[in-house]
């Protein structure tokens with residue numbers, strides 16, 4: 068028996084397929100991450116023209132039989148194309164960072180409405196904020212997404228022995244391998260220094276506070292985040308992060 072599935076979906080990634088089709092990776096609110104083939108969508112007269120653009124929020128319809136590597140799209144309509152994001156390269160790169168993160172880290176077809184609504188919230192904010200706050204928003208959401216992936220950095224005390232770290236220090240030792248700040252005894256050769264400001268900023272981010280991260284902390288996070296993702300998420304590299312200037 069085939070089920071007709073109608074679901075909301077955010078387009079994480081698109082890859083041209085044959086002459087006129089598109090393979091899309093989608094994060095849906097009902098089925099988690101799925102792959103869908105949109106046949107003929109790149110023909111100018113296709114009824115699907117304008118749908119399934121990167122990071123747009125669409126409503127899609129497809130037939131689901133048993134679990135398949137890829138489903139075939141029946142219909143799609145755009146719910147929100149986030150035009151304002153699309154109008155500025157810096158916002159486009161920012162949107163792609165979170166889309167690439169979910170595309171590369173989420174398992175296929177495991178219902179995950181939390182990641183879906185998290186990504187929708189991110190895109191709505193990215194659509195609305197000032198350009199100067201874009202990078203801060205991306206880093207905040209990317210760091211929060213690490214909680215969902217089960218690899219949130221440990222910043223409360225030493226990640227190895229839970230000894231409290233003195234907070235009058237100006238610099239903290241953050242061990243990439245250990246996944247958090249470490250005491251003197253647990254220093255290792257993957258330690259990078261981060262300032263007390265950055266530790267404080269990380270705490271606020273995980274307390275779900277909206278903050279504008281200062282330039283110094285942004286620089287420190289630029290070093291920390293790629294190394295952290297690579298070590299804790301199966302050698303993950305986010306190409307779109309490199310474009311976010």
Ligand SMILES: [Zn+2]
Pocket residue numbers: 225226227228229230249250251252253
């Ligand atoms: Zn320790």
